[in-house]
Amino acid sequence: MNGTNGTEVRPKVLVPEKLSPDGLALLRKTLDVDEKKGLTPEQLIEIIPEYDALLVRSETKVTEALLQAGKKLKVVARAGVGVDNVSVPAATKLGIVVVNSPQGNIQAAAEHTIALLMSMARNIPDGCASTKAGKWERSRLVGVEVKGKTLGIIGLGKVGLIVARMARGLGMNVTASDPYASPQVAAANNVTLVPTLQELLPLVDFLTIHTPMLASTKGMMSTNEINLMKPGARILNVARGGIIDEIALLDALNSGHLAGAAIDVFSSEPPTKDAESTAAKLVAHPRCVATPHLGASTVEAQENVSIDVCEQVLDILSGALPRSAVNAPIILPAEYKTLQPFVKLVEKIGSIYMQHFTSSSTTTSPFRNHFDLIYEGDLASMSSTKPLFAALIKGLLSPISDSAGLNINIVNAEALAKERGIFVNEQKSRDPSGPSPYSSLVTLVARPPSRPNSVTRIAAEDLASKGSKSQHIISGYISDNRPFISRLDRFSTSFVPADGATLLICHNYDAPGKIGVVGSILGREGVNINYMSVAPASFPGDNKFLPGSGVHTPSLSGGEADGQKMREGQKEALMILNVDGGVGQDVVRELIGAGGVLSVSVVSL
Numbered sequence: 307m308n309g310t311n312g313t314e315v316r317p318k319v320l321v322p323e324k325l326s327p328d329g330l331a332l333l334r335k336t337l338d339v340d341e342k343k344g345l346t347p348e349q350l351i352e353i354i355p356e357y358d359a360l361l362v363r364s365e366t367k368v369t370e371a372l373l374q375a376g377k378k379l380k381v382v383a384r385a386g387v388g389v390d391n392v393s394v395p396a397a398t399k400l401g402i403v404v405v406n407s408p409q410g411n412i413q414a415a416a417e418h419t420i421a422l423l424m425s426m427a428r429n430i431p432d433g434c435a436s437t438k439a440g441k442w443e444r445s446r447l448v449g450v451e452v453k454g455k456t457l458g459i460i461g462l463g464k465v466g467l468i469v470a471r472m473a474r475g476l477g478m479n480v481t482a483s484d485p486y487a488s489p490q491v492a493a494a495n496n497v498t499l500v501p502t503l504q505e506l507l508p509l510v511d512f513l514t515i516h517t518p519m520l521a522s523t524k525g526m527m528s529t530n531e532i533n534l535m536k537p538g539a540r541i542l543n544v545a546r547g548g549i550i551d552e553i554a555l556l557d558a559l560n561s562g563h564l565a566g567a568a569i570d571v572f573s574s575e576p577p578t579k580d581a582e583s584t585a586a587k588l589v590a591h592p593r594c595v596a597t598p599h600l601g602a603s604t605v606e607a608q609e610n611v612s613i614d615v616c617e618q619v620l621d622i623l624s625g626a627l628p629r630s631a632v633n634a635p636i637i638l639p640a641e642y643k644t645l646q647p648f649v650k651l652v653e654k655i656g657s658i659y660m661q662h663f664t665s666s667s668t669t670t671s672p673f674r675n676h677f678d679l680i681y682e683g684d685l686a687s688m689s690s691t692k693p694l695f696a697a698l699i700k701g702l703l704s705p706i707s708d709s710a711g712l713n714i715n716i717v718n719a720e721a722l723a724k725e726r727g728i729f730v731n732e733q734k735s736r737d738p739s740g741p742s743p744y745s746s747l748v749t750l751v752a753r754p755p756s757r758p759n760s761v762t763r764i765a766a767e768d769l770a771s772k773g774s775k776s777q778h779i780i781s782g783y784i785s786d787n788r789p790f791i792s793r794l795d796r797f798s799t800s801f802v803p804a805d806g807a808t809l810l811i812c813h814n815y816d817a818p819g820k821i822g823v824v825g826s827i828l829g830r831e832g833v834n835i836n837y838m839s840v841a842p843a844s845f846p847g848d849n850k851f852l853p854g855s856g857v858h859t860p861s862l863s864g865g866e867a868d869g870q871k872m873r874e875g876q877k878e879a880l881m882i883l884n885v886d887g888g889v890g891q892d893v894v895r896e897l898i899g900a901g902g903v904l905s906v907s908v909v910s911l
């Protein structure tokens with residue numbers, strides 16, 4: 307880069323956290339690297355305009371405001387897995403690439419989990435402190451063995467699988483709940499997969515969590531869930547603070563229902579020092595082993611992640627594509643104009659499937675890992691549909707993983723789908739099968755691993771008689787270069803799945819007053835509605851209530867449990883609301899409690 311007076315200006319990199327010098331040494335050859343620790347958010351915003359790249363771990367909150375202030379920023383590199391401290395949608399909007407290191411510290415995180423498991427089982431921290439204090443408390447510190455015990459894993463992804471293998475090595479039985487995990491991978495690792503969290507919890511002696519922090523996993527272990535665990539069970543969290551509700555955990559330790567907890571991560575880090583706070587009481591609890599977010603803190607992991615992300619920063623600043631970009635483009639510039647709207651459409655269809663039709667704790671609508679992806683009309687004449695395939699895989703995986711959705715592109719999509727046990731059968735038909743005013747239509751059918759659907763079978767308006775209960779359908783089209791969703795199962799609709807939008811999809815009786823009920827609950831909870839539309843059940847022959855349309859979390863589907871299940875002949879509809887910001891589980895619960903609302907899903911696009 308040249309400055310105004312012709313002198314060479316080296317791009318600048320800001321490193322506000324402790325990163326291993328191995329990667330930084332690579333940068334120093336061509337870039338100016340400023341390591342500045344202990345900056346306040348205000349100080350960061352003040353100096354960020356000077357920098358071309360920002361390198362962080364989990365402590366720096368990379369907010370929209372910070373990104374906006376970073377006028378020269380081209381890349382934010384997260385030296386680790388979780389990108390929940392980075393506002394990825396804001397970065398994407400601003401054209402800033404976000405990269406991470408999806409593999410570099412997973413062994414370290416898994417080993418830390420096992421270290422905590424054994425420390426908790428054998429009272430190591432307590433024994434150490436007591437011995438150092440000059441005591442010799444052998445009878446107070448009797449532990450338990452892990453051999454022959456059942457370890458429950460929530461989230462059988464990269465870290466979860468390594469933990470599973472190590473726990474098998476310790477002689478433990480391993481059972482897992484992960485609605486999106488491949489049954490083949492689980493079986494190959496001697497892990498028993500159970501369909502729901504509710505089924506897992508009563509089985510386990512130890513429970514460990516390895517999901518990302520997502521809207522759907524926040525607070526997933528709360529009082530109801532902890533109460534399903536055996537008295538005397540023990541719990542670990544090396545994933546993210548807040549996935550286990552800290553108040554519920556403290557209560558369970560105080561009541562003695564849980565015999566122990568081992569916690570590496572907290573909902574606010576570092577936890578407040580106020581002795582009266584829940585986090586402080588948790589840390590101080592005699593049966594809680596606590597570490598200060600050390601999962602990734604090994605020399606090896608820090609070298610790995612530092613080198614991984616620094617190489618990617620160099621790639622980006624030199625104009626090359628990075629290997630693990632969270633928000634990298636799937637298509638090449640030459641294809642952009644024609645393909646981009648369809649890539650976006652297919653990605654959104656995948657994302658809506660995962661968030662609207664599947665849920666961690668539902669038995670009625672399990673994740674279907676077999677898909678038909680059907681292109682009708684002009685789209686069928688495309689020579690290669692690879693970008694659309696990659697977009698589907700990205701759309702499916704992004705809502706459930708902060709690493710799997712990351713580096714998906716046309717080169718690696720197939721391998722990632724295989725790793726996850728996802729099968730996609732692509733079909734093309736130049737003649738639209740139904741009366742469609744659009745030149746191209748894309749339909750996704752999620753189904754059990756049976757015979758693929760053909761274009762004509764899907765188009766036929768007799769889905770009910772063909773067993774649609776076990777499958778889900780989403781269709782969409784492009785109009786004016788914008789993607790539209792036109793069908794969600796038997797409901798016809800027309801809305802733009804806009805980037806960054808939050809949708810609230812309510813399945814309800816089609817009767818007067820429903821909109822008012824939902825509107826007033828949302829108004830009371832301070833949730834602003836931008837627009838709403840009602841999607842009638844308009845695919846003939848299929849207007850009965852089908853279990854599994856929408857998120858049917860047993861604990862949340864009070865409406866149906868209270869006798870609100872649709873009866874034959876009763877009219878139904880989907881109410882699709884575009885709302886501002888997040889919608890908590892408490893609001894969802896309240897909506898389902900309201901007369902006539904059968905189920906609710908929250909979809910973040």
Ligand SMILES: NC(=O)C1=CN([C@@H]2O[C@H](COP(=O)(O)OP(=O)(O)OC[C@H]3O[C@@H](n4cnc5c(N)ncnc54)[C@H](O)[C@@H]3O)[C@@H](O)[C@H]2O)C=CC1
Pocket residue numbers: 387388408411412415460461462463464465466483484485486487516517518519522523544545546570571599600601602603666706707708709710
């Ligand atoms: N304490 C620490 O220092 C570290 C913490 N981590 C945390 O561990 C998390 C997991 O990392 P990886 O294994 O690399 O991610 P991954 O993406 O490979 O695996 C996550 C798994 O969670 C599953 N999942 C998503 N939603 C679920 C739900 N509702 N119920 C059950 N399973 C669900 C996904 O299907 C996936 O298999 C990261 O997101 C990060 O937050 C990672 C490294 C270090």
Ligand SMILES: O=C(O)C(=O)COP(=O)(O)O
Pocket residue numbers: 363364365385386387388389411599600601602603
């Ligand atoms: O990689 C992750 O997700 C981690 O949680 C590690 O965080 P850290 O880089 O140690 O601040």
